[in-house]
Amino acid sequence: MKERIVITGAGVVSALGCGKEENLAALEAHKSGIAPVRFLSTTLRDKPVGEVPVSNALICSRLGLDEEYPRSSLLGILALREALEQSRLLSDDKVGPFPLISGTTVGGMDKTELSFPSFSKYHDCGASTEAIASQFSVISSSTTVSTACSSALNAILFGANLIRNGLYERVAVGGAEALSNFHLNGFNSLMILDGQCCRPFDASRAGLNLGEGAAYLILEEESAALRREAPVLGIVSGGGNACDAFHQTASSENGDGAFLAMEKALASSGLTAADIDYVNAHGTGTVNNDASESAALRRVFKDNIPPVSSTKAYTGHTTSASGSIEAVFCLLAIREGIVFPQLNFSTPDPACIMPASGERKPVRHVLCNSFGFGGNDSSLILSRYDRQ
Amino acid sequence: MTGNRKVYLKSIVCLGGNDPDFRSVLSPMEARRMGRLLKRAVWTSKEALGQAGIEIPDAIITATDYGCIVNSVEFLKAALALDDTPMRPIHFMQSTHNTISSVIAVYLHCHGYNTTYSHRGSSLESALLDAWMQIRSGEIETALVGWFDEEEPLCAESLRSIGITLEDRAVSMVLSSDGNGAVREIAPPFNSSDYVF
Numbered sequence: 001m002k003e004r005i006v007i008t009g010a011g012v013v014s015a016l017g018c019g020k021e022e023n024l025a026a027l028e029a030h031k032s033g034i035a036p037v038r039f040l041s042t043t044l045r046d047k048p049v050g051e052v053p054v055s056n057a058l059i060c061s062r063l064g065l066d067e068e069y070p071r072s073s074l075l076g077i078l079a080l081r082e083a084l085e086q087s088r089l090l091s092d093d094k095v096g097p098f099p100l101i102s103g104t105t106v107g108g109m110d111k112t113e114l115s116f117p118s119f120s121k122y123h124d125c126g127a128s129t130e131a132i133a134s135q136f137s138v139i140s141s142s143t144t145v146s147t148a149c150s151s152a153l154n155a156i157l158f159g160a161n162l163i164r165n166g167l168y169e170r171v172a173v174g175g176a177e178a179l180s181n182f183h184l185n186g187f188n189s190l191m192i193l194d195g196q197c198c199r200p201f202d203a204s205r206a207g208l209n210l211g212e213g214a215a216y217l218i219l220e221e222e223s224a225a226l227r228r229e230a231p232v233l234g235i236v237s238g239g240g241n242a243c244d245a246f247h248q249t250a251s252s253e254n255g256d257g258a259f260l261a262m263e264k265a266l267a268s269s270g271l272t273a274a275d276i277d278y279v280n281a282h283g284t285g286t287v288n289n290d291a292s293e294s295a296a297l298r299r300v301f302k303d304n305i306p307p308v309s310s311t312k313a314y315t316g317h318t319t320s321a322s323g324s325i326e327a328v329f330c331l332l333a334i335r336e337g338i339v340f341p342q343l344n345f346s347t348p349d350p351a352c353i354m355p356a357s358g359e360r361k362p363v364r365h366v367l368c369n370s371f372g373f374g375g376n377d378s379s380l381i382l383s384r385y386d387r388q
Numbered sequence: 389m390t391g392n393r394k395v396y397l398k399s400i401v402c403l404g405g406n407d408p409d410f411r412s413v414l415s416p417m418e419a420r421r422m423g424r425l426l427k428r429a430v431w432t433s434k435e436a437l438g439q440a441g442i443e444i445p446d447a448i449i450t451a452t453d454y455g456c457i458v459n460s461v462e463f464l465k466a467a468l469a470l471d472d473t474p475m476r477p478i479h480f481m482q483s484t485h486n487t488i489s490s491v492i493a494v495y496l497h498c499h500g501y502n503t504t505y506s507h508r509g510s511s512l513e514s515a516l517l518d519a520w521m522q523i524r525s526g527e528i529e530t531a532l533v534g535w536f537d538e539e540e541p542l543c544a545e546s547l548r549s550i551g552i553t554l555e556d557r558a559v560s561m562v563l564s565s566d567g568n569g570a571v572r573e574i575a576p577p578f579n580s581s582d583y584v585f
Contacts, residue, residue: 043469105484105485105486112464113464113468116468116470117470117542118542118545118546119542119543119546119547120546121550123543124454124508125455126453126507126508126510126511127508129507130508143510143513144511146452146455146485146486146504146506147503147504148486158503161518161521161522162521165521165525167521167576181467181468182460182463182464182467182483183480185467185475185480186463187480189477190480190481241501241503242499242501242502243448243490243499243500243501243502244499245494245496245497245498245499248482248487248490248491248494249481256499372484373486373487373490374484374489374490374491374502375490375493375502376490376503
């Protein structure tokens, strides 16, 4: 039997706070982190955002860093530290170094915005990832996945494949993305930012709110994790990546890419659609995404759609980091036995699935969707850990 | 997935600073919607696939060390209101690193695995490793792997000050489980410099 890939550590920062417990407390209290701009220096102030509620200066003083790094890297360092700590890898000198696979698109853009027309030395994706990796002696090397809003989820899939193919026993995977003027203005120019809090799957939905944050998971071969008596938080049961191949920024009406990604994820996990207890949707709140994703969900689950919600109404759309942030939320859903209710939902849309109203129930298998510009659509299935 | 198959480089096409005649693969309408980097990427992709005798690959895996920097600079100038450059959505839409891989997918109507690595000088190594693992394990049979970057004066100058040269580059190759007529077998560790000529 092929060896399972388990998760032994998870860390997250988002508009809901720093760390899993702050994020869970806000999710359980149905409290959104979306608010007027506080930290980003911008003239675009009429669009609410999901900012991580700590300044760069405060993060640096907590971490004992000077304020040279881009905000994406600072958020990434916070999240990766939490994941490594939980996995007992910060102080374990018996474990050899392993790689970091991180997703980002904005990278150090915030720094370049301050120095333009000169570019920050942390401008490019690789430099912002290396800034995170450099803080941890257990991280041997790093690489960066950049598939826009599905970057972190694709980083998780690549990392899992590295283990499955026997190249490494363990990897750190996830993504980090801070708000920048560049993409705030970019999404605004596409006219898909809502001036109010986003309303995924609601008939009145009028766009997304941008958010920011970071999250990382430690993935390990099960036997390696058990050997060092690491805590096991869940299993990576499967994943799928497909391309909508329709348009640079719009999704196809039938959700072809999303459908294929979910089907591949199910096939690779050996599970059937009926096994899925909760879907954490991509659900950005744009008219196009939510209808297209709903069409894909109806194709996959037919008449038996499990509870579905988008946590972007809590955090905003954390773009390149969303895949790993929401994967951590899925682990919390499994741990707590909870389906997060769809915040800001009031009016059903015939073009959309009916999102979850929230409940406590055993959650064994969760499907997490993450889609990006260019139709870079990916799905991940995480499962509750049971020792065999 | 315990497959242990061999992986072959079936074809490789490289462009340096000079451009080919894009009309051989792109209609005037298609060409108008693409910047130079995208035209070069589509041209080398089509050439590499043709040489390998493949129409649609199972996966498109792209490496770009610095991304679509020309569009990024255009949009950044406008977003920071530094001059009269208007904020054009097309510059933002085509600024993300995955623009290249997705434009190739739309052009080829390829719904397969599609991803992009952007990590300075080692982007291609990750792209090759990803393709190699999936072919070796039997998940896919063929992959179109590309490595694309473009020159942009402002970015080039800043990179030069830290000892990095930003180069015009378009490399496309086809990896396959089928060794018939292959250039050579490939296996990690991958070194980017083995894939330019």
